[in-house]
Amino acid sequence: MPLKIDLKPNERLIIGNAAIRNGDRRASFVLETNTKFLRESEIITESEADTPCKKLYVLLQVIYLVDETFEAENGFTALATQIMEAAPSMAPRIAAIHECMTSGEQYRALKLGRELIAYERELLARVAPAAEEALQA
Structure with missing residues (x-):
């Protein structure tokens, strides 16, 4: 079509x-x-990838666009594991991305990756005021 x-x-x-x-x-x-x-x-370019989830998204772009994805897939797995250890609430979202990748839906995985970045932004926005308060105390 x-x-x-x-x-x-x-x-x-x-x-x-x-x-x-x-x-x-x-x-x-x-x-x-x-x-x-x-x-x-x-x-998202590598130079723009200033958060863990943006770096994960860059790897998703590589997996989507190139034919030889072995290194990018290994990098994705390693970084995804680190992100889930640091922020367990991201695990279901990352699992959904991985599911799309394994079923051949790389473009859908990219869309979910953008949603993961938005979720990361929300988490950081919630943490920032609390960190500022702690520093002032």
Whole structure:
């Protein structure tokens, strides 16, 4: 089934192994074959990965986009284990991501990865005021 993609001016897109940047006007095109792609809004670069869950998401991107995923999968497992030990409430979310990966639903795993980052942000927002109070006491 063809997929129509609309790009904003200067928006980036990864299709397979190619990184594409749109020009200075909106553009629209149709992907007529089944291929892996990520829009700029879905991409987190290694330099932007400043939290454990963002680093986990970078590994999910690699697993989704490349053919040889052995190293990325091992990295995912190691980091996921560390995250679950530090924050056990993340375990069900990480288990759901792993389930998607093992069933071949890597794009769905990415979506769940973005939800995990949002959950991490919520946890950090709850911890920050308590840490500030403790420092002032």
